[in-house]
Amino acid sequence: MRTHSRRRSRRLLVVTAAGTLLAPLLSGCWAGAGGTGSGGNSINVLMVNNPQMVELQKLTADHFTKRTGIKVNFTVLPENDVRDKISQDFANQAGQYDVATLSNYEIPIYAKNGWLHELGSYTREDRAFDQNDILPPMRQSLTGEDGKLYGQPFYGESSFLMYRKDVFAKKGLTMPAKPTWQQVADLAAKADGARKGMKGICLRGLPGWGEVMAPLTTVVNTFGGTWFDKDWKARLDSPEFARATRFYVDLVREHGESGAAQSGYAECLNNLTQGKTAMWYDATAAAGSLEAAGSPVKGRIGYVPAPVDRTASSGWLYTWAWGLQKASHNPDKAWKFISWASGKEYEQLVGEKIGWSNVPAGKRSSTYENPRYRKEAGAFQSVMRAAIADARPRDPGVQPRPAPGIQFVGIPEFTDLGTRVSQEISAAIAGRQSVESALEKSQELAEKISEEYEGR
Structure with a gap:
């Protein structure tokens, strides 16, 4: 240090x-803080409460524990809460949790700090896992600076625009194959009120660097803005950053969901599923839930690439992946769980038990070659795969960047910076302050980071 x-x-x-x-x-x-952790024939897993993780929890006892004898104790929390708890446990190296859901933001940072067990030794021995089947963007994003592998994706995602095809048809609206953000705003205005209680679009407004700042930062990128320039100068006060933020805030305030400042991924998913919104820009992973058996909007949703302004593409790159704590008491048993949860066998299980559209996709080439998946996920699978392939984490905007990341800046300080900026943006969405005031405060926060990094 x-x-x-x-x-x-x-x-x-x-x-x-x-x-x-x-x-x-x-x-x-x-220093390690001690703690009981797992032991014997059990492991502890800490994970986010996204729908596909909840499905995994339900399937584990009958389809993993019965075969291996390894009991899995799950702790499942909302995204912001789980990030806090994971960072505490892994930083302390207490070993309370063997495995946790980490993203391609955290894994390189955690690996550099020595908090993770490298996984390459396991993949070399476990040929059935088929590491070469993992999509290259995902493999690369979970590799540390030392070139070693530290995570396995549960699912991968980019972002795209989802819309109600039936509502658009009834209103005589046409969604472009590759929409611009201005076209989306125009469509949101026309679709607003298309049905009783239906708003034109849903966009995240909930505070959190992984909530409102994720989609907003992709808008900033394509509008020509950036958090930092190549010399680490903070640029939240630039005209491009301001134009993108005003556009986003105005769009969600004028044609977005009720209670937008408290709406994140889960709330927007519910809104689109329940017919409360005509469009939603968010993670490609949402499509599995929208097209699942029993979904009231199954077959009614269209999918197009992330809207753009000045760039050719703007979708993010993200994976919820499994990280193995270096202090785990049961690393070998933890790997058996990881290899099952990220393996082809689990995808097959989900396809057969729940439905092929709900397979945790976005991580394996073989998934997109599976005819059963391609058929049932036909509404979105090609757009999803293209979005992941087109994502440019090292060059997402119109200028050089000092650190990788599309919807985040790949430095440890971004956890705090992004969260604090998100609170200012959310307050602007709620109408408690102007965008100008929010960005003025945010620029001051970012300049503190500039002082840390300038001259490196």
């Missing part, structure tokens, strides 16, 4: 403001 006095004093200021979440990400040198 660096000891330069200016950097140390700045870090203390940031950590004090951030609370407990940022501190472990930045330090990388906490």
Whole structure:
């Protein structure tokens, strides 16, 4: 850990403001805090409460534990809560949880801090897992600076625009094959009120770097903005960043869902499923739930690439992946769970038990070659795969970037910075302040990070 006095004093200021979440990400040198953790023939798994993870929890006892004898104790929490808990447990290296759902944002950072068990040794021995079948963008995003593999994707995703084909047809609206954001705004205005209680579009407004800031940052990218330029100068006060943010805030305030400032991924998924919104821009992973058996909108949704402004594409790249804590008491048994949960066998199980459209896709080439998946997921699978292939995490905008990431900036400090900026943006969506005021405060926050990184 660096000891330069200016950097140390700045870090203390940031950590004090951030609370407990940022501190472990930045330090990388906490001592283990003990703890009971797993042991014997059981492992503990901490994961986000997304629908496909909940399905995994339901299937594990009958289809993994019965075969292996390994009991899996799940702790399932909302996204913001699970990130906090994971960062604490893995930073302390207490070993309370063997496995956790981590994204391609956290895994390179955690690996650099020495908190993760490398997985390459397992994949080389476990030929049935077929590591070469994992899509290259996913493999690359879960590899550390040392070139070693530290995560396995449960599912991968980009982002795209989803819309009600039946509503559009009745209103005489046509969705372009590759829409611009201005076209989307025009369509949202026309679709608003198409049915009683239906709004034109749903966009995340819930605070959280992985909530509102994810879609908003893709809008910033394609509008020509960036969080930092190549020299680490904060650019949240640039005209491009401001134009993108005003566009997003105005769109959701004028034609977006009720209670937008409290709406995240889960709320927008519910809104589209329940007929409360005509369009939704978000993760490609949502399509599996929309097209699942029993979904009231199955077969009624159209899918097109993420809207653009100045760039050719703007979809993000993301994976919820399994990370194995270095301090795990049962790493071999933990790998058996990871290899099952990210394996072809599990995809087959979901296809047969729940439906092929609900397979946790976006991670394996073989998934897109499976005729049963291609048939049932026909409404979205080709758009999803293209979006993942077109994602450009190292070059997502119109200017060079100092760190990788499309919907995030790949540095430890972004957890706190993105969250605090998101609170300002959400307040603007709620009408409690202007976009200008939100960005003025946000620029000041980002400039503190600039001081940390300038000259590197």
